[in-house]
Amino acid sequence: MTKSEPRNRRKKKQGSGNEDIISMTNVTKSYATGAPALNGIDLHIKPGEFVFIVGDSGSGKSTMIKLLLRELVPTSGEISVMGYDLLKIRHRKIPKFRRNLGIVFQDFRLLKDRNVYENVAFAQRIVQTPGKEIKRNVPSILATVGLAGKYKAKPRQLSGGEQQRVAIARALVNRPSILLADEPTGNLDPKNSWEIMKLLEQINENGTTVLVVTHNREIVNAMQKRVVTMKKGIIVSDEEKGVYIDED
Amino acid sequence: MKISTLFYTIKQGFINIFRNKWFSLASIATIGACLFLFGLFYSVLMNFQNIVKTAQEGVCVTVLFDEGISQERIEEIGALIDKRPEVSKKEFISADDAWNSFKEEYLQGYEDGFTENPLADSASYEIYMNDISMQPTLVSYLEGLEGVREVNRSEVTASALTGVNALIAYVSIGIIAILLAVSVFLISNTVTIGISVRKEEITIMKYIGATDYFVRAPFVIEGMLIGAIGALIPLGIIYLLYNKVIEYIEQRFSILTTILAFLPVDTIFKTLLPLSLLIGIGIGFLGSITTVRKHLRV
Numbered sequence: 001m002t003k004s005e006p007r008n009r010r011k012k013k014q015g016s017g018n019e020d021i022i023s024m025t026n027v028t029k030s031y032a033t034g035a036p037a038l039n040g041i042d043l044h045i046k047p048g049e050f051v052f053i054v055g056d057s058g059s060g061k062s063t064m065i066k067l068l069l070r071e072l073v074p075t076s077g078e079i080s081v082m083g084y085d086l087l088k089i090r091h092r093k094i095p096k097f098r099r100n101l102g103i104v105f106q107d108f109r110l111l112k113d114r115n116v117y118e119n120v121a122f123a124q125r126i127v128q129t130p131g132k133e134i135k136r137n138v139p140s141i142l143a144t145v146g147l148a149g150k151y152k153a154k155p156r157q158l159s160g161g162e163q164q165r166v167a168i169a170r171a172l173v174n175r176p177s178i179l180l181a182d183e184p185t186g187n188l189d190p191k192n193s194w195e196i197m198k199l200l201e202q203i204n205e206n207g208t209t210v211l212v213v214t215h216n217r218e219i220v221n222a223m224q225k226r227v228v229t230m231k232k233g234i235i236v237s238d239e240e241k242g243v244y245i246d247e248d
Numbered sequence: 249m250k251i252s253t254l255f256y257t258i259k260q261g262f263i264n265i266f267r268n269k270w271f272s273l274a275s276i277a278t279i280g281a282c283l284f285l286f287g288l289f290y291s292v293l294m295n296f297q298n299i300v301k302t303a304q305e306g307v308c309v310t311v312l313f314d315e316g317i318s319q320e321r322i323e324e325i326g327a328l329i330d331k332r333p334e335v336s337k338k339e340f341i342s343a344d345d346a347w348n349s350f351k352e353e354y355l356q357g358y359e360d361g362f363t364e365n366p367l368a369d370s371a372s373y374e375i376y377m378n379d380i381s382m383q384p385t386l387v388s389y390l391e392g393l394e395g396v397r398e399v400n401r402s403e404v405t406a407s408a409l410t411g412v413n414a415l416i417a418y419v420s421i422g423i424i425a426i427l428l429a430v431s432v433f434l435i436s437n438t439v440t441i442g443i444s445v446r447k448e449e450i451t452i453m454k455y456i457g458a459t460d461y462f463v464r465a466p467f468v469i470e471g472m473l474i475g476a477i478g479a480l481i482p483l484g485i486i487y488l489l490y491n492k493v494i495e496y497i498e499q500r501f502s503i504l505t506t507i508l509a510f511l512p513v514d515t516i517f518k519t520l521l522p523l524s525l526l527i528g529i530g531i532g533f534l535g536s537i538t539t540v541r542k543h544l545r546v
Binding site for chain 1: 253449
């Protein structure tokens, strides 16, 4: 990953850098039936932070990620990401907004019929990066995630850890300001899980704000990062250098 | 949009056809079948219209004058006829012309007994029309003119030709409309299947920040390509078969060759080629863009 400041962040008016890069104020999200998935959430994240979002199934973590991606709209409250007001943003502006975010999923979501290089280049083509730049950027980002030698491999020829590295490379190649990782180690063994987390930490050290939704207690407790714990749609704790709080 | 993005989108449209090859083949085959039938009906319609037109051109109305009419009045009537919009051509046949023509056709050397022209009062105008369906209007107008003794016409031929022509046109338009509707439905199904197969890819594209246009364009290009290929194949088949079929009909029904005036294949293709391509690409475009709009909430 390049050490220069992310492209999109340079463009945004971030003021002194003390403003929140993610700001959720009194956010509630209700579906047609049942209790609200999120209920009066307040969460403020500064640029360059590394934050774990933890909690059991049904605690509202996935809804939070969907709200941050502007896949869902909150029932009430305010959400601002990178200065974009996600309640007022116009439909046609959403793609431009999303280019500020990198997203990594538990199930990798790679295109199975394309090789490693094409999977990463695909993300650059979508944002209309010139061909010459793609040829320069993709090998560089693959080297960063330790896959320089496997650019021709198809996803099925890679281990789970390697597939997740490709997904991370794809998320990073457009140099987003924020990386959202939804259970990035959910399908990986402990060794690969640690390697992925170290990679995310390295990405964070290079200036990218990282938000990781996870169940992995061991990693959360060992990494000594900010931990936001959710339960039944509310934040029950938010601690710097926090630990994974048991449900009971 | 950048040129490289445009090329990438077009390339994806081509690649999508191969990724989805069985559905693409099915769509090409069905659109091809529909456009083959369209081409067939079009060729039949055009040829029939040509035959009818040729026949119509031979149908004329003859105006005969009162006995002793002055040459001046005949010319006045001629001028009035020229003003009628339904008239395409008018020929004056003098009494001498009529007698000469009669002699040539029927007497062939036995006309010596005639010292005077027995057709002295048979000068006439032969009037040809643009549209034979206008014959009754023209005839009633001519009959009302002073100095006109009689108007000869072929009512049966005129009405029969007009009727058949209209019937063929209506049937062809009906069948063509049904074929086009079927084609749009088929291409829409193919695109729907294509979208469901590539749902994950579309989701990833949306998360990464692809614009609506970027997501939709390959599907639309795929639809248009399927339409274009689906049009070119039947056009090729019709082009190869056309002359052989005409030859066969002319040999088999040689007795009708005087009335069967077939159009050359190049004349047919001057319109059929761009029309079929336009229809093929058009239904590909319409079928895919409406389906993409319906199924892709991007």
